[in-house]
Amino acid sequence: AQSVAQPEDQVNVAEGNPLTVKCTYSVSGNPYLFWYVQYPNRGLQFLLKYITGDNLVKGSYGFEAEFNKSQTSFHLKKPSALVSDSALYFCAVRANTGFQKLVFGTGTRLLVSP
Amino acid sequence: SAVISQKPSRDICQRGTSLTIQCQVDSQVTMMFWYRQQPGQSLTLIATANQGSEATYESGFVIDKFPISRPNLTFSTLTVSNMSPEDSSIYLCSPERGVTEAFFGQGTRLTVV
Numbered sequence: 001a002q003s004v005a006q007p008e009d010q011v012n013v014a015e016g017n018p019l020t021v022k023c024t025y026s027v028s029g030n031p032y033l034f035w036y037v038q039y040p041n042r043g044l045q046f047l048l049k050y051i052t053g054d055n056l057v058k059g060s061y062g063f064e065a066e067f068n069k070s071q072t073s074f075h076l077k078k079p080s081a082l083v084s085d086s087a088l089y090f091c092a093v094r095a096n097t098g099f100q101k102l103v104f105g106t107g108t109r110l111l112v113s114p
Numbered sequence: 115s116a117v118i119s120q121k122p123s124r125d126i127c128q129r130g131t132s133l134t135i136q137c138q139v140d141s142q143v144t145m146m147f148w149y150r151q152q153p154g155q156s157l158t159l160i161a162t163a164n165q166g167s168e169a170t171y172e173s174g175f176v177i178d179k180f181p182i183s184r185p186n187l188t189f190s191t192l193t194v195s196n197m198s199p200e201d202s203s204i205y206l207c208s209p210e211r212g213v214t215e216a217f218f219g220q221g222t223r224l225t226v227v
Contacts, residue, residue, distance in 0.1 A: 034216055043120075043206060043220035044157070051214045090156065092216070101147075101172075102208075102216050104157045 002027045004093050006105035013081045014113050021076040021108045023091035033074040034092040034102070035065055044090065050074060051096075061085070081112045120207055120219030127197055127226050134193045135222045137207035142187035145210035148180070151221070152203045160205075163190050197226045 003026045013019045025031055035047040048059025055067045065076045076089060091105040117140035127133050137146065148160040160180055163169040169182040183191045194201050204221045211217070 032214055036218075041223065043204075044218040046217055049214065049216075094216070101159050101162070106156045 002093050002095055002100065002103040004091050004103055004105035006089075006091055006108045008108050009106075010109045010111060012111050012113065015083050016080050019078050019081045019085070019110065019112070021089050021091075021110060023074045023076065023105060024072050025074060025091070025093040026072065027093050027095045029095050029097045031074075032094045032096050033065075033067060034094075035059065035063070035074075035076050036090045036092065038088040038090065038107075040087075047076070047089075081110075083112045083114055086110055086112045118207065118209060118217060118219040120222055122222055123220060124223040125225070127224065129198050129226055131197055132193055132195045133197065133224060134191050135205050135207075137190045137192070137209075137219055139188050139209045143209040143211060144187070146184060146190040147208040147210065148182065148190075148192045149206045149208060149218075150203045151206065157206065160192070194224065197224075199226045202226045 005024045007022055033050040036044040037047055038044050047063050048057050048065055050057045050067045058064045063078050065074050067074050088107050088109050090107050092102050094100050094102045119138040121136045146163045149157045150160050151157045159172050160175045161169040161171040161182055163182045163184040165184045165187050179195055181193045202225050204223050206221045207219045
């Protein structure tokens with residue numbers, strides 16, 4: 001069975017500082033990994049995905065994520081945080097063997113202070 | 115990315131009533147997924163809907179409570195039946211565009227009073 005862990009309920013960072021939102025996963029076979037962001041009263045917006053290839057994936061709004069197979073992690077990063085990055089972030093995984101459902105982590109609230 | 119239109123965007127409903135949520139996609143998709151996001155929680159898959167066949171429900175979700183229609187390859191509806199306050203959630207549709215894609219509608223914020 002697939003699972004995703006986001007160990008931090010909330011991450012606090014000052015504007016201009018780098019940010020990391022952690023995600024680890026468990027899946028049979030190779031994973032497809034996704035990050036989404038949810039702003040208040042909004043739906044889920046796609047940020048980036050890892051399918052295959054380079055371990056460092058670049059996405060929307062300056063975000064990137066690094067796939068680490070040995071650590072089964074897919075941490076979301078940004079070199080310089082903005083106050084407007086404050087939102088709820090979800091990591092999700094799907095196995096690449098046939099069609100498998102998308103499984104979400106519990107979410108991490110990012111709070112960027114001015 | 116797909117253009118996904120979900121209606122209504124929000125609603126406040128009386129307990130015991132039903133609400134039908136619509137999801138329209140700008141292109142044909144084989145499968146449509148419906149998710150629920152309860153307050154302060156993550157997304158949980160309710161069911162997967164294929165055209166021309168009954169939806170497949172996840173554990174804990176039943177057709178009588180969450181009937182789904184899939185009349186064509188660009189449209190689906192989810193009905194939340196006989197609502198109670200515990201059904202207050204955000205409901206999201208997600209069209210299947212291949213296993214490497216996963217986009218979502220804006221969601222329907224449902225409050226049951």
